Amino acid sequence: MVLFVASVLVLLVQVVCKSPSVQRPTSQPLPIVHKYYQSGDLLIAGIVSHLFKFSDAVKFEECPSPSASDSLVYISRSYTYHAAMELLSTKGRFIPNYKCDNQNNLVAVLGGPKSNVCLYMAHILCIYKxxxxxxxxxxxxxxxKEAIFLYKMFPSWANENIGIMKLLLYFRWIWVGVIYVDNEHGQQFAQKVLPVFSERGVCFDFVTNFPAVTFSSYFPEMVEGNNDLTKLVMGSTAKAVVVHGEIQTIIVLRIMLRVAEFKEIPMRTKAKVWILTAQMDFTSTELQRSWxxxxxxxxxxxxxxxxxxxGFGQFLRERDPASEKEDGFIGDFWKQAFGCSLPSITKAITDEPVCTGEEKLESLPGSVFEMSMTGHSYSIYTAVYVVAHAVHAMYSSMLKHRALADGGRNQLLRQQRWQFHEFLKRxxxxxxxGDLVSFDxxxxxxxxxxxxxxxTFPNKSFLRAKVGRMDPKAPxxxxxxxxEDGIIWPHMFNQVQPLSLCNDRCLSGYSKRKKExxxxxxxxxxxxxxxKISNLEDTSDCFRCPEDQYPNTxxxxxxxxxxSFLSYxxxxxxxxxxxxxxxxxxxxSVLGIFIKNQDTPIVKANNRNLSYILLVSLLLSFLCALLFIGRPEKVSCLLRxxxxxxxxxxxxSCVLAKTIIVVLAFIATKPVSRIRNWVGKQLAYSIVLSCSFIQTTICTVWLITSPPFPDFDKHSMTEEMILKCNEGSVAMFYCVLGYLGFLATVSFTVAFLGRKLPDSFNEAKFxxxxxxxxxxVWxxxxxxxxSTKGKYTVAVEIFSILASSAGLLGCIFFPKFYIIVVRPELNIKGQITKRLNERI
Incomplete structure (x- = not known):
């Protein structure tokens, strides 16, 4: 009951029009557009008309009914100022800054829905706090000082801007157009908010403002003003267009699209997803009713x-203009909505149809009137309760402190307005x-x-489906x-989410490069x-695969x-x-033949024990090649x-020893030569052991410092990982090869110097x-x-081992093997001595 009494004391004002007592100047043309009213308008009017029955403390300023040629709400700064001043004057008498009674004190004002109306209103009302x-x-x-008296029933613009940006990024609409109303909010949006969008990856095909609409703009002039805008927007390749506007912006947007039809712009360019701000709402004009x-x-x-x-729908259905005598607004609304005048206001008008009283709001199409509560209506609904709760809190506070004297209601209304702010803020x-209502x-x-x-539907009705939420207080x-699944897209997109891009997406396998x-x-x-690869669309750069992977075609x-490795x-x-x-x-086989014929002259010539050692080492060399085939393991890498x-x-070393022995043997045959004391088995064994010891020392140092180990070569081949033996120390590997090369060079040099010695007695030429x-070979x-890669590197090394070993086997032992097996008659001392004497 207290809340009801408090709500009765609230003074509700919709300051969007002038007072009925103020006359329109004749020097200015009549406006030509009139907004169809929303459920919020009837909500205010209904509350006011009900409160008039209980209290005189409520005042509702409204526009007079426009003439038949009117079609735009007549909004003028001077008339808004006038309406605001009337709120502060004695009821029925307009005397600025003078009030002769104490019965009707202003508690609060509800204002809207346009920002400029609220601005003009604030200039006057903030003076009086x-x-x-x-x-x-x-x-x-x-x-x-003026801002502290404003209570915003609409959420923050900043949160809405964040929501728009998140919506664009969610659908990856990064090529968009922007149209804004040319006021302070629109300019701030263009100058301060859009750069933030750009930082997050959204860029703009165009950013423009709606042409200014004044009460002097006739419809042909409005069409002409929208002509350039229509060409710009409809010719854009952007499929998503952000419209930052206010409640009447939808009217101008419809005109712009109507112009596009008259200009015969191809329908494919008309396929746009309009993204509208919360301050906009569906409004229409009498001319647009058939569109x-x-x-x-x-x-x-x-x-x-x-x-x-x-109960809100029931409230609307029960609205009866005949019974609402105190509600002057409903007659104007009824005329605009149903095209007829109420009997009470048609006395002087004979050419207009009279309403029957059977008209029902639910019969109106959605383009004229919505039976559901819109965002603006809900804000009004909440605002009424905010004031009622604040008045109730103030009334309860006075009771608590026993501050109520006789005539408590009047005492309440005589409270200073600035005192009421503390209750409103809290x-x-x-x-x-079911919503928590409070101010931040x-x-x-x-x-x-x-x-x-x-x-929308063919019968000119439409549905507002909730498909998402932007809640700053949520986690x-x-x-x-x-x-996303609940969204219905424009018809031309065939229920496929549209793309709004400057150009087609870069497919996977491609990267983006900015156009100059x-x-x-x-x-x-x-x-x-x-x-390199790119496995996503629209990547800025390609990247390499992990080392154990490679790109596909x-x-x-x-x-x-x-x-990969060289396998059996x-x-x-x-x-x-x-x-x-x-x-x-x-x-x-050669070793076996030589052992079998070990007592023959050709085997005994030039130290047969060196020949056996050489043959065994060649046998092991051939078998050593098998260590290089198969999967590399730790042991096999060490042994290789x-x-x-x-x-x-x-x-x-054996070849070098043979070469030195041959040369020294011929030198020792001279009578005065002392070298014959050196020619013998001890010299040969010393050469082999000393030369092998040096190589063994190098290999031992290699094993101790940096031994070979199994390793993966992931870079040499595109599609293969090479499992190989890492040499550990490349320097030591080439030291081993270098030392072998040194021994081979010395052997070659000594053998070359003794190449002219008799063939039947020595091996120098072989x-x-x-x-x-x-x-x-080496x-x-x-x-x-x-220069080779992968397993072919190992194959080259095996081939070199086999080829060099085969060269030694063939050149040194094949001639002897031929004589022993094929020409045994030559394998006698007489034949060798005879051929030697012939040579000498």
């Missing part, structure tokens, strides 16, 4: 978060719709926004929510460089690399292994190079050929080894 609850766009006030509503189908708009108010309650530190209502999807991951002299979101698509996916299962491995075994068998180095050093083959090995 009157609380003003704004249910529409709040004005930008640089005067802080279709397809323009708004699929649009997304923000709206103050609201819930269905129980208001906090749950509305009948900026005196703005602390609620979020609903995201609305507009769906971080739920501040912005959207139900174009916005940053306009780019060319270039294929990824070799070795389309360069949009990484594939697992195969592990593949043809190359089988061929090399077969060759090694074949040469091993041949070497073993070390075994190869030591065995080959023994073989080359050793020269064998060392020539050996040196050529000189060719180094560049070939460095």
């Amino acid at each position: 009157t609380p003003q609850l704004l249910y529409g766009s709040a004005p930008v006030l640089n005067n802080k 279709d509503l397809d323009f708004i189908h699929g649009a997304l708009s923000f709206a103050i978060h609201s819930r269905e108010v129980v 208001v906090s309650f749950n509305s009948s719709a 530190e900026n005196v703005e209502i602390a609620v979020g926004f609903d995201i609305i999807n507009w769906v 971080k991951d739920k501040v912005f929510t959207i139900h 002299e174009k916005p940053f979101c306009c780019y060319d698509c270039l294929p990824c460089p070799e070795g 389309n360069q949009d996916l990484c594939l697992q690399k195969r592990i 299962e593949e043809p190359l491995g089988i061929s090399l292994a077969s060759s090694a075994l074949s040469f091993s068998f041949m070497t073993a 190079q070390i075994t190869f180095g030591i065995i080959f050093s023994v073989a080359v 050793i020269t050929f064998s060392m020539l083959v050996f040196c050529n 000189l060719t090995f180094v560049p070939t080894y460095l």
Whole structure:
């Protein structure tokens, strides 16, 4: 009961029009557009008319009924000032700044829905410290003293701007157009908010403002003013267009789209997703009543978060203009909505139809009147309760402190207006719709926004479907929510989410490159460089696959690399292994033949024990090649190079010893030569042991400092990971090869100097050929080894081992093997001595 009494004491004012007592100046043309009223208008009018029955403390300033040619709400600064001053005057008498009674004290004012109306209103009412609850766009006030008296029933613009940005980024609409109303809010949006959008990756095809609409603008002039705007917007490739406006902006937007039809702009360019701000709402003109509503189908708009108010539909259905004698507004509304005049106001008008009284609001199409509560209506509804709760709190406070004297109601109304602000700021309650209502530190209502999807129907009705929410008070991951599956898109998109891009997306396998002299979101698509991929659309740069993967042909996916090594299962491995075994068998056969014929002159010539050691080392060299085939393991990697180095050093040392013995033997045959004391087995063994010891020392240092180990080479081959033996120390590896090369060079040099010695007695010429083959093989090995990759590197090393070993076997032992097996008659001392004497 207390709340009801408090609500009766509230003074509600919709300051969007002039007072009935003020006459329009005849020097200015009549306006030509009239807004169809919303449910919020009837809400205020209904509350006012009901309160008139209980109290004289309520005043409602309204516009007079416009003439038949009128079609725009007549808004003028001077008339708004006049209406505001009337609120402060004695009822029925307009005397500025004078009030002769104490019965009707102003408690608060509800203002809206346009920001300029609220601004003009604030200039007057703030002087008197009157609380003003704004249910529409709040004005930008640089005067802080005036701003403290404004209570914004619409949430913060800043939160709405964040919601717009999140919506664009969610659908990846980064190529958009922007149209804004040319007022302070619109200019701030263009100058301060859009740069923030750009920082987050949104760029703009165009940013422009609506042409100014004044009460002197006739419809043809409005069409002409929209002509350039229509060409700009409809010719844009942007599919998403942000419209930052106020409640009447939808009228101008419809005119712009109507112009596009008359200009025969191709329909494909008309496919736009309009993103509307919460301060906008569906309004229409009498001229636009017959226009279709397809323009708004699929649009997304923000709206103050609201819930269905129980009983509101019933309240609208019960509105009866005949019984609302105190409500002058409803007659004007009835005339505009139903095209007829109430009997009470048609006395002087004979050419207009008279309403029957059977007209029902629910029969009106949605383009004329909505039966549901809109965002503006909900703000008005909340504002009424805010004032009522604040008055109740003030009344309760007075009772608590026993401050009520006789005539308590009058005492309440005589409270200073500035005292009422403290109660308004502290208001906090749950509305009948279940929402918590309170103001934040900026005196703005602390609620979020609903995201609305507009769906139109052929019968000129439409549906506002909630498809998302922007709630600043929610947890971080739920501040912005959207139900994409519930969105109905404009017809031309065939229910496929539209793309709003400067150009087609770069597919995976391509990267973006900015176009010169174009916005940053306009780019060319270039294929990824070799070795790199991009697995997402619109990537700024390509990237390399992990080391164990490689790009596919389309360069949009990484594939697992195969592990590669020279195995026994593949043809190359089988061929090399077969060759090694074949040469091993041949070497073993030669060794067997030599052992069997060890007492023959050709075997005994030039130290047969060195021949045995050389043959054994060659046999081991051939078998050593098998260590290089198969999966590299820790043990096999250690044995490969070390075994190869030591065995080959023994073989080359034997060749060197043979060469030196041959040369010294011929020198020792001279009578005066002292060298014969050196020729013998001890010299040969010393040469082999000393030369092999040096190589063994090098290999031992190698093992201690940096031994070989299994390793993956992930970079040499594109599609393979090479499992190989890492040499550990490359320097030590080339030291081993270098030492072998040194021994081979010395052997070749000594053999070359003794090449003219008799063939039947010595091996100098054969050793020269064998060392020539050996040196050529290993000189060719180094560049070939460095230029090959993968398992072929190992194959080169195996081939060099086999080739050099085969060269030694063939050049040194094949002639002797031929004589022993094929020409045994030559393998006698007489034949050798005879041929020697013939030579000498």
